[in-house]
Amino acid sequence: MSESARGKVTRRAAIPLALQCRLAALPEPTTEYRFAPPRKWRFDFSWPAVKVALEVEGGVFVAGRHSRGSGMVKDMEKYNAATLAGWRVFRVTPTQVADGSAVTLIEQAIKG
Numbered sequence: 001m002s003e004s005a006r007g008k009v010t011r012r013a014a015i016p017l018a019l020q021c022r023l024a025a026l027p028e029p030t031t032e033y034r035f036a037p038p039r040k041w042r043f044d045f046s047w048p049a050v051k052v053a054l055e056v057e058g059g060v061f062v063a064g065r066h067s068r069g070s071g072m073v074k075d076m077e078k079y080n081a082a083t084l085a086g087w088r089v090f091r092v093t094p095t096q097v098a099d100g101s102a103v104t105l106i107e108q109a110i111k112g
Contacts, residue, residue, distance in 0.1 A: 017045060017054075020103040026110055029054065035087065041078045043089070052109045053082065053089045056097055 018028050029045035035053070043053035055075075082089050088109060092102040 017097055017103065020100060021106070024103055024107050026103070026107055029106075036081055036085065039081070041081070043082075043087075047106075047110060050110055051085075051087045052106065053087050054102060054106060055079075055089060055091045056094055056102075057091050058094055 021028055027047055027049070030048060031045055032042045033046040033048060033053070034040070034042050035046070035048075044056045045054040046052065079089050079091075090102075090105055090109065092105065096102045096105075
């Protein structure tokens, strides 16, 4: 699958997350939240009031950016910086967003 096709699958799977959150009585997520200015790092989805973030890792089974060495190192730097700043970062696949398990994870993180 091409990089652009993988991106389309990731975006398509991520679309229902806001609706899933509403149905679970969760706050709607902020998308592309920039958590560490002046760095350009952004979370795919976040709940800044409770410092919870969700990263949707596309291409994990097809040698995508998140499963190659340089991409993994950059992700580690980003996630470690977020943790040091008090964020809880959860990583999921597009399939986990689509099947609802990602919103269940977020619900546990926010509601306890």
